[in-house]
Amino acid sequence: MPNQLINETSPYLLQHAHNPVDWYPWSEEALNRAITEDKPILVSIGYSACHWCHVMERESFEKEEVARVMNEKFVCIKVDREERPDVDAIYMDAVQAMGVQGGWPLNVFLMPDAKPFYGVTYLPQKNWVNLLSSIRDAYEEHRPDLEQSAEGFARELNLTDADRYGLTQSDPLYSPETLDVLYRKVAVKADDEKGGMRRAPKFPMPSIWRFLLRYYDVTGNDAALHQVRLTLDRMALGGIYDQLGGGFARYSTDGDWFAPHFEKMLYDNGQLLTLYAEGYSLTKSPLYRHVVYQTIAFAQRELLSPEGGFYSALDADSEGVEGKFYTFTTPELQAILGDDYDWFADLYNLTDEGNWEHGRNILHRTESDDSFAERMSWELADLNVRLDASHTRLMRVRDERIRPGLDDKILCSWNGLMLKGLATAYRVFGEPEFLALALRLAYFLLKNMHDSRNGRLWHTYKNGRARQTGFLDDYAAVIDGLIALYQATFTESWLSEADRLTQYVLTNFADSDPSADDLLYFTDKNGEELIARRKELFDNVIPASNSIMAENLYALSLLLERPAYAERADRMLGRVQPLVQQNADYLTNWASLFALRVRPTAEIAIVGPGAEQLRTELDAEFYPNKVLCGTTEKSDLPLLQQRGAIGGKTAVYVCYNRACQLPVTSVAEVWQLLR
DSSP, rough: OOOOGGOOOHHHHHHHTTTTSSHHHHHHHHHHHHHTTTTTEEEEEEEETTTHHHIIIIIIIIIHHHHHHHHOOOEEEEEEEOOOHHHHHHHHHHHTTTTOOOOSEEEEETTTSOOEEEEOOOOOHHHHHHHHHHHHOOOOOOOOHHHHHHHHHHHTTTHHHHHTTTTTOOOOOOOOHHHHHHHHHHHBBOOOTTTSSSSBBBOHHHHHHHHHHHHHHHHOOOHHHHOOOOOHHHHHHHHTTTTTTOOOSSEEESSSSSSSSOEHHHHHHHHHHHHHHHHHHHOOHHHHHHHHHHHHHHHHHHTTTTTTOOOEEEOOETTTTTTTOOOOEEHHHHHHHHHHHHOOOOOOOTTOOOOSGGGGEEOOSOOOHHHHHHHHHHHHHHHHHHHHHHHHHHHHHTTTSSOOOOOOOHHHHHHHHHHHHHHHHHHHOOHHHHHHEEEEHHEEEEEEEEEEEEEEEEEEEEEEEEEEEEEHHHHHHHHOOOOOOOHHHHHHHHHHHHHHHHHHHHHHTHHHHHHOOSSSSSSOOSSSSOOOOOOOOOSSOOHHHHHHHHHHHHHHHHHTHHHHHHHHHHHHHHHHHHHHOGGGGOOOHHHHHHHHSSSEEEEEEEEEHHHHHHHHHHHSSSSOOOEEEESOOOOOOTTEEEOOTTTBBBBEEETTTTOOOOBBBSHHHHHHHHO
């Protein structure tokens, strides 16, 4: 018999719907039952592509004898962390406050009022059952102690960020010297041999490298650019990147970018499209172009829904084995490649016994196409022909395999990141297919994940059903994507939608206390009330929703002439600047905004019949500290008012702080003004 999860839409919850555990989704029904029956609550949090979540399910949650203990002693709640990031964030913070290393599966024990008192991550079955008994004994015999502990953790969770980090309101100090401090905080932890940060496992962390690109743009520091190129090269050649099908895995388990944890997440790939497209616009590296084109092809092939939104993730496992879909034994490769095996094995570091587990090979490289072709005394074009033929043969075999599980829920925030990636890729490469995908995605989001009655976004969508009041990261990412899409197309409706969503955010996510800071809550004031309401500050694998919103406010202040938006962005950055200076490697998206503010931002208005062509030429080069607006005729946008073509030629107006220089009619002249 299925449990209470059977009516959910989350693939992760549905995976547990036939467990003998009497799971509930996070709901008033479950919370009320705990109060009525006076039972502690077990909240178990994970996600569909989580390898150790699957292991714990097989070892414990599928076992009748384990489920019997859980059902008798606890009210058991299953949470998809991607569907309920608000719940996950609160209890992850609580577990870390307990001194436990966070991770998933996250298993947290709560009093009936939902206040936490203990938590763990993965445990094998014997340890898990022993813990369940110990927790229940403590609940029955030492309840006052547990209540006191839970109250303490609840107070900790409700501390303001100003109290927790000693933050005070101050004006941001935009200076090259402070920017150098931020750079050094990141550079000292960077791996200058293998790329990425000097730790294992290695995560892509796109916001770090985008900050270094912006730092390089301001300072011309070659060491910063070298670190970015080293990282982007090594990731693109490593096992973390699917060398056959495109797309990045979530992280590399080692320090060499070799062995990935094979799940592929939409949020990584959306952000990495933006990063590699920007990297190409600066370096013109053919490898970065290849990564962008192949990653978009992967997302279109394996994650695109028929309606135009993108699914969330692909599992690491297939047939119960991690990475089986993506790896090959040496005999398989020899049979498929024939006479091409030897050079292919040399290029991809294959071994007779397999370079990974169970005699299997992960395709990974440490050598560029140019270097390998030279070593083989081949023309580069010849190598490309050989590679294309070999990849095609291997993909044909791989496509016949049992595929990894697909998490087919559509998350608003992650699709916002993908929209930004597609729009940026179009701006850099001018590929019509990239724009078509971006437009289709934008229409999908505003039709299916936007409630026109009240202006709200929905967080998740599946099977024609949108649900869960949107979080700040949903708004921040979608607004960012819409701003990029406007600058790619000059279609003003995208900018209007971005502004409407921004006004909704400022009305419903801001602190109602007039003495409070200008940072925004993660949850909508109209959403469910939890035991704490938090503000997200730190940039992680996804940048903090506050840092994305601060950059959105700054961009919109220029495009729409809204000084109040820029003032708020400055106050947000001023509040966190001391924290950024202390821990820049954990707040690199904030640092990117700081880098933009060190110098005035170019406000570029393009007016005339060739507006699109001039935009294309300007976007082909790396110049992040600009906003673009344009029209073929006339527009009511502030930057475009009372501006027109010159003698029938398209004119470009370059402005700083709303003061414009004389118009010019060629891109070469624009670059002279900018540089």
